[in-house]
Amino acid sequence: MCDIIWCKKEVDGKDCDTINYLDPYYFWNWEGTIACAECGTVYYIYMINGFMYKGPDERPGEKPDILPLYADKPYDGYSNYRPGVEGRTRPYQCMPRSWLTGTADMVKFSVRGRPVRGWRPQPPSAGLAGQFPYNWDIQKLTPEVWEEYQQKLSKGEVKDW
Amino acid sequence: MAKDPRVTRIEDLPGPKSQGEMDEMKMPYEEYCKNLFDVGNEHTKPEALKGIKWLSCTMYIFTPHSVANLAELGAKVVKIEMPRMGDAMRHTSPFNECYLYPLHDTRPMTGTGLGFTNANPNKYFLTMDYHIPEMVEVFYGLVKKFDGLTELYRPGTLDKWKMSYRYLSEINPRFIYVWGGGFGYGPKIFGGSYDILGQAHAGLASVTGMHEYMGGHCTKQTNWVIDWQSGNIITCSILAAIHHRRKTGLGTMIEFSQVQVPTRMLGHTLPMYGKFGIVRQRWGNWDTQLCAHGIILCGKSDFPDADNPQDKFDARYVMVSAFQDADFKELCAITGMNDLYEKYKSHDKRVEGEAQVEIYGALEKWAEDKSRSEVAKILQDAGILAEPVRNDREVYESEHFRERGTVRWLDDPLFGDMLVHCGYSCGLMEKTPRRINWHWRPVGADNKKVYQDWLGVPQSTIQEWYDKAWI
Amino acid sequence: MAELTPEEFLDNIMIPEKSSDHICWNCTGLKPVLKGSKFPPADIIGWCKKIHWPHYWCVADFNVVKKCYAFEAKKK
Ligand code: SF4
Ligand SMILES: [Zn+2]
Numbered sequence: 069m070c071d072i073i074w075c076k077k078e079v080d081g082k083d084c085d086t087i088n089y090l091d092p093y094y095f096w097n098w099e100g101t102i103a104c105a106e107c108g109t110v111y112y113i114y115m116i117n118g119f120m121y122k123g124p125d126e127r128p129g130e131k132p133d134i135l136p137l138y139a140d141k142p143y144d145g146y147s148n149y150r151p152g153v154e155g156r157t158r159p160y161q162c163m164p165r166s167w168l169t170g171t172a173d174m175v176k177f178s179v180r181g182r183p184v185r186g187w188r189p190q191p192p193s194a195g196l197a198g199q200f201p202y203n204w205d206i207q208k209l210t211p212e213v214w215e216e217y218q219q220k221l222s223k224g225e226v227k228d229w
Numbered sequence: 230m231a232k233d234p235r236v237t238r239i240e241d242l243p244g245p246k247s248q249g250e251m252d253e254m255k256m257p258y259e260e261y262c263k264n265l266f267d268v269g270n271e272h273t274k275p276e277a278l279k280g281i282k283w284l285s286c287t288m289y290i291f292t293p294h295s296v297a298n299l300a301e302l303g304a305k306v307v308k309i310e311m312p313r314m315g316d317a318m319r320h321t322s323p324f325n326e327c328y329l330y331p332l333h334d335t336r337p338m339t340g341t342g343l344g345f346t347n348a349n350p351n352k353y354f355l356t357m358d359y360h361i362p363e364m365v366e367v368f369y370g371l372v373k374k375f376d377g378l379t380e381l382y383r384p385g386t387l388d389k390w391k392m393s394y395r396y397l398s399e400i401n402p403r404f405i406y407v408w409g410g411g412f413g414y415g416p417k418i419f420g421g422s423y424d425i426l427g428q429a430h431a432g433l434a435s436v437t438g439m440h441e442y443m444g445g446h447c448t449k450q451t452n453w454v455i456d457w458q459s460g461n462i463i464t465c466s467i468l469a470a471i472h473h474r475r476k477t478g479l480g481t482m483i484e485f486s487q488v489q490v491p492t493r494m495l496g497h498t499l500p501m502y503g504k505f506g507i508v509r510q511r512w513g514n515w516d517t518q519l520c521a522h523g524i525i526l527c528g529k530s531d532f533p534d535a536d537n538p539q540d541k542f543d544a545r546y547v548m549v550s551a552f553q554d555a556d557f558k559e560l561c562a563i564t565g566m567n568d569l570y571e572k573y574k575s576h577d578k579r580v581e582g583e584a585q586v587e588i589y590g591a592l593e594k595w596a597e598d599k600s601r602s603e604v605a606k607i608l609q610d611a612g613i614l615a616e617p618v619r620n621d622r623e624v625y626e627s628e629h630f631r632e633r634g635t636v637r638w639l640d641d642p643l644f645g646d647m648l649v650h651c652g653y654s655c656g657l658m659e660k661t662p663r664r665i666n667w668h669w670r671p672v673g674a675d676n677k678k679v680y681q682d683w684l685g686v687p688q689s690t691i692q693e694w695y696d697k698a699w700i
Numbered sequence: 701m702a703e704l705t706p707e708e709f710l711d712n713i714m715i716p717e718k719s720s721d722h723i724c725w726n727c728t729g730l731k732p733v734l735k736g737s738k739f740p741p742a743d744i745i746g747w748c749k750k751i752h753w754p755h756y757w758c759v760a761d762f763n764v765v766k767k768c769y770a771f772e773a774k775k776k
Contacts, residue, residue, distance in 0.1 A: 116706055116713075117713060175327075182638075185330060188339075189330070192337060198335070200671055201678075501755075508757070
């Protein structure tokens with residue numbers, strides 16, 4: 069269950085018609101002001117146990133306490149503001165890493181600078197039925213990474229920890 | 230013992246028996262431990278479970294972890310995976326990142342995700358589609374040579390394939406058979422399980438997180454604690470079964486429902502209901518039995534300019550423990566909360582909910598203009614137990630873990646430079662320490678070793694099975 | 701209509717499943733079992749949030765609380 073603020077504020081002769089979602093984890097018991105992600109109109113709300121006790125009431129001129137996490141416009145093909153749009157939605161800080169891209173990171177070296185087999189494609193196995201009987205001889209199997217490793221070594225980029 | 234009880238011999242007395250022993254005993258305890266456990270040289274010592282051979286038809290974390298414990302202790306564990314696919318966990322987590330390549334010969338562009346870590350070290354990786362009639366006899370061949378099996382299929386699946394305990398114990402009466410899964414037999418026999426289901430079903434998630442009064446909701450532990458913990462408890466049962474077999478010569482069956490485990494971890498929760506009709510509630514970062522004994526939020530981050538939100542925003546928490554009267558007095562003195570000390574002099578007063586709200590509130594107020602490390606230092610200097618709440622990076626950098634070898638680098642024979650803990654985070658053993666030999670291996674990497682060297686299957690047959698995707 | 705206080709508002713949205721002679725109904729400590737709940741077992745009217753705070757005590761419906769040292773009347 070998620071309450072919403074359906075902003076009907078008239079902007080340039082047209083209704084704003086933006087749905088600002090009030091995610092229950094945050095707004096379950098909450099009192100304060102929140103701005104519409106589209107037009108910036110500030111609303112006062114007071115929620116108790118996930119129900120709207122007071123509001124939403126417009127509070128022109130007030131600074132919002134918070135921004136919604138997500139908002140969309142159903143009459144506009146559900147165009148939307150995802151979390152973290154500067155000045156419109158609040159950032160979502162739960163990402164495991166600030167630089168998470170969602171695509172596989174090809175890693176050739178560990179954080180301390182030694183080779184790790186984290187890229188593709190890799191040479192196939194050396195024998196029967198998919199077995200891997202040998203050690204990963206990096207010099208033989210991937211000479212270019214070996215070369216890069218030597219350079220790192222000489223530059224002192226390979227550490228113990 | 231000397232024959233004549235009136236004669237006193239040095240051998241019969243407690244204490245050192247030789248100069249060497251004397252010197253050893255006089256060593257400071259610190260040195261003594263360092264020598265005894267010799268962290269970093271585990272591989273020069275024998276393995277406790279050498280000689281035990283285990284089969285594993287398992288997936289994800291829970292059941293694989295139950296046999297990973299055996300493998301770290303020196304048992305020979307063969308993980309049987311689906312041909313060309315492998316354990317689903319290889320493909321599960323963390324999404325789209327941190328792969329180690331290759332997964333399998335036929336899939337050079339696919340890797341195994343780091344989610345596979347810790348549940349699969351030191352194992353041998355075999356592929357076999359054991360449920361097809363052509364492979365049943367081969368499977369039985371393994372059963373004859375092995376000490377036990379762990380499987381996680383829906384209850385009765387292996388029974389249908391004539392591979393359950395009642396069939397396998399006919400072939401090998403010493404066989405120890407483990408089923409591990411969600412609910413086990415009973416009203417929910419067909420229910421599958423995930424860690425989160427265990428956390429929810431057995432009430433663990435209901436006492437994790439902030440209290441309703443604080444605006445909190447029930448919360449699951451981020452990591453799959455129930456999976457890991459269930460694995461550990463199965464390992465205990467396996468070791469007990471092995472001991473029992475040593476005495477009787479007979480194998481046994483272990484049936485393990487994962488959703489039971491959280492009830493064991495919940496301590497007094499259930500008995501308290503049984504006795505008083507009290508439903509235990511979550512209490513966030515505080516403790517309902519001890520006060521002060523919790524985690525507080527400080528005003529300033531230790532890394533305000535960091536890129537990573539974990540550092541930038543979260544490096545603000547400190548764990549504080551000062552529940553004994555003297556410690557609490559000191560805590561109040563150093564934080565200027567003397568009025569609170571007067572008010573809550575006795576522990577049973579300050580452990581009350583309302584008192585805690587007041588005490589932690591005042592503590593956080595005091596910490597408002599301080600950083601996490603400042604708070605920790607002020608308290609530690611005053612002799613109060615306090616530690617910053619660390620993230621992964623800080624754990625990696627922690628001297629404590631490095632010195633004890635808990636976190637260390639492994640030169641994996643196949644995958645290169647790997648940071649590991651798993652086996653090294655399970656306590657130290659003097660004579661037969663745990664160890665990590667390899668992180669894991671690709672799907673079917675040990676097919677030839679097992680089929681040819683252990684079972685004597687000719688190479689041409691192995692190739693034929695491989696081409697038909699039976700293995 | 702006069703404006704509802706937050707407590708009165710809460711009473712309006714949280715419709716209890718049961719009614720009984722417990723004095724708990726007039727106490728700020730009671731968290732009632734809500735209408736239509738399948739859980740918990742049928743023999744409680746709700747939980748007392750007060751006397752074992754922060755834990756909750758199951759208030760049985762067959763054991764009627766008539767007098768209570770921790771009773772605190774709801775504001776009318
Ligand atoms: S404090 Fe007493 S009267 Fe109030 S709900 Fe609890 S048991 Fe009932
Ligand atoms: Zn708007």
